Amino acid sequence: MHAQESQSNSLNPNVPASCTCFSLRKATRVITQFFDERLQSSGLLVNQFTLLAALSQAGSPTMKALAQILVMDRTTLTRNLKPLQRQGLIAIEPGQDQRERIVTLTAAGQSALVQAFPLWKAAQQQVVERLGTEQWQMLLFGLANTVSLVRETVVLRN
Amino acid sequence: MHAQESQSNSLNPNVPASCTCFSLRKATRVITQFFDERLQSSGLLVNQFTLLAALSQAGSPTMKALAQILVMDRTTLTRNLKPLQRQGLIAIEPGQDQRERIVTLTAAGQSALVQAFPLWKAAQQQVVERLGTEQWQMLLFGLANTVSLVRETVVLRN
DNA sequence: GCATAATAGATGTATATACACTTAACTGCG
DNA sequence: CGCAGTTAAGTGTATATACATCTATTATGC
Numbered sequence: 001m002h003a004q005e006s007q008s009n010s011l012n013p014n015v016p017a018s019c020t021c022f023s024l025r026k027a028t029r030v031i032t033q034f035f036d037e038r039l040q041s042s043g044l045l046v047n048q049f050t051l052l053a054a055l056s057q058a059g060s061p062t063m064k065a066l067a068q069i070l071v072m073d074r075t076t077l078t079r080n081l082k083p084l085q086r087q088g089l090i091a092i093e094p095g096q097d098q099r100e101r102i103v104t105l106t107a108a109g110q111s112a113l114v115q116a117f118p119l120w121k122a123a124q125q126q127v128v129e130r131l132g133t134e135q136w137q138m139l140l141f142g143l144a145n146t147v148s149l150v151r152e153t154v155v156l157r158n
Numbered sequence: 159m160h161a162q163e164s165q166s167n168s169l170n171p172n173v174p175a176s177c178t179c180f181s182l183r184k185a186t187r188v189i190t191q192f193f194d195e196r197l198q199s200s201g202l203l204v205n206q207f208t209l210l211a212a213l214s215q216a217g218s219p220t221m222k223a224l225a226q227i228l229v230m231d232r233t234t235l236t237r238n239l240k241p242l243q244r245q246g247l248i249a250i251e252p253g254q255d256q257r258e259r260i261v262t263l264t265a266a267g268q269s270a271l272v273q274a275f276p277l278w279k280a281a282q283q284q285v286v287e288r289l290g291t292e293q294w295q296m297l298l299f300g301l302a303n304t305v306s307l308v309r310e311t312v313v314l315r316n
Numbered sequence: 317g318c319a320t321a322a323t324a325g326a327t328g329t330a331t332a333t334a335c336a337c338t339t340a341a342c343t344g345c346g
Numbered sequence: 347c348g349c350a351g352t353t354a355a356g357t358g359t360a361t362a363t364a365c366a367t368c369t370a371t372t373a374t375g376c
Contacts, residue, residue: 015211015278016228020285020298021186021193022208026229027301028179028186029333034308035179036334047362050180053173064324070174071184076363078326083361099324099371120173127178130307131300139300140178142293143185149288150192187363194364205332222354234333236356241331257341257354 020146031127038123042116048084049120052113055090055105062100063092071147084109178304189285196281200274206242207278210271213248213263220258221250229305242267 016022035046042049051070055061058069067077081103084090089109095102105113128136174180193204200207209228213219216227225235239261242248247267253260263271286294 014215015275016208016215018282018298019204019208019211019278020282020294021189021204023298023301024182024186024189025205025208025332027304028182029231030229030305030308031179031182033334034312037312045361046177046179047183050174050177050183053177057172057174062324063326071188073187073364074325075327075365076187079364080362097324097372101325117173120177124176124178126311127304127308130311131303135300135303136178138296139304140176140181142289142297142300143181145289145293146185146285146297147188150188150285153284153288154192154195183362191364203331220354221356231334232355233335233357237334238332255342255354259355 024146034127035120035123039116039119042112042119044112044116046120047080048089049113049116051080051084052089052105052109052116055103056110056113060102060104062095062102064100066103071151182304192285193278193281197274197277200270200277202270202274204278205238206247207271207274209238209242210247210263210267210274213261214268214271218260218262220253220260222258224261229309 032046035049039046039049044052054066054070058066061069063074063077067074070077072080081090081092085092087108088106089112091104091106092101093104094100131139190204193207197204197207202210212224212228216224219227221232221235225232228235230238239248239250243250245266246264247270249262249264250259251262252258289297
């Protein structure tokens with residue numbers, strides 16, 4: 001028998017341990033639960049909070065522009081905006097070009113955003129502190145690089 | 159007017175740019191699309207591929223044990239296994255303890271896994287190469303740390 | 317001006333995610 | 347034994363994600 005210590009009875013290498021995608025999905029599950037819990041009293045989920053924050057910065061973008069800002073599929077954005085629209089936190093109206101839809105933060109949306117902000121900030125600070133500023137910066141850098149490189153490599157629809 | 163260059167008309171800091179959760183969700187969206195595209199000819203989505211790979215390593219775990227391995231909510235796992243069960247790639251049977259369900263990879267599942275593996279490996283290698291081994295390792299380290307720290311900090315159900 | 321192409325967005329469908337709640341089965345204690 | 351409490355898993359519901367396709371509107375070429 002040759003030396004084959006690392007040859008398990010299954011696949012080599014260990015997929016769940018080394019897969020970049022699985023690691024990302026797992027971390028996203030955990031951290032989303034964390035932020036959602038911290039934002040609970042605001043009535044917003046973290047994804048919804050981020051949408052409102054992005055809108056606050058972007059002004060009144062079209063669906064397409066907002067999707068590009070968020071690096072999110074147009075159809076995903078349509079569905080993600082539904083709960084916010086239902087709650088009256090955003091408004092969606094036709095633009096000059098009648099094909100376009102202009103998304104705007106309502107007064108209620110602005111208010112919800114302001115209310116949720118300190119909750120988000122506290123959660124964010126806790127994550128940064130626990131990771132350490134340096135490791136946190138490396139993580140964000142790695143994530144941003146991953147997004148850039150993959151987007152250069154393949155043709156995504158958005 | 160005082161100097162307030164960094165005071166935009168919206169929130170400070172820039173939430174979408176700095177939010178750990180948003181960065182993770184965004185990177186996960188992009189990389190999931192990348193892996194799904196590369197695995198397309200196998201008929202498996204990357205999440206499904208990872209489930210099969212985890213099963214291959216774990217043997218015949220209960221739902222609960224598998225959920226813990228994957229750091230995935232039990233109910234999410236139940237739903238995620240449905241398509242694989244429908245395709246005959248896994249089997250779910252009651253255990254000794256009739257409350258438990260034992261999940262096993264079928265011959266078809268093993269075959270699908272073996273077929274998809276080189277596709278996964280090529281995609282994974284491309285990501286590692288593009289990021290550079292060192293930065294990739296830092297990323298995976300940061301992700302693993304994030305999972306650990308958040309799980310220590312809050313009580314998640316799984 | 318009109319037919320065709322291109323573009324913006326919505327909808328159908330399927331998977332992924334998780335909380336609240338329910339159901340079924342086991343454990344322990346009297 | 348028998349019941350209370352615990353545990354494993356499934357279901358109801360809602361959000362998140364994205365591909366394929368459809369609809370409506372604008373742009374283009376003749």
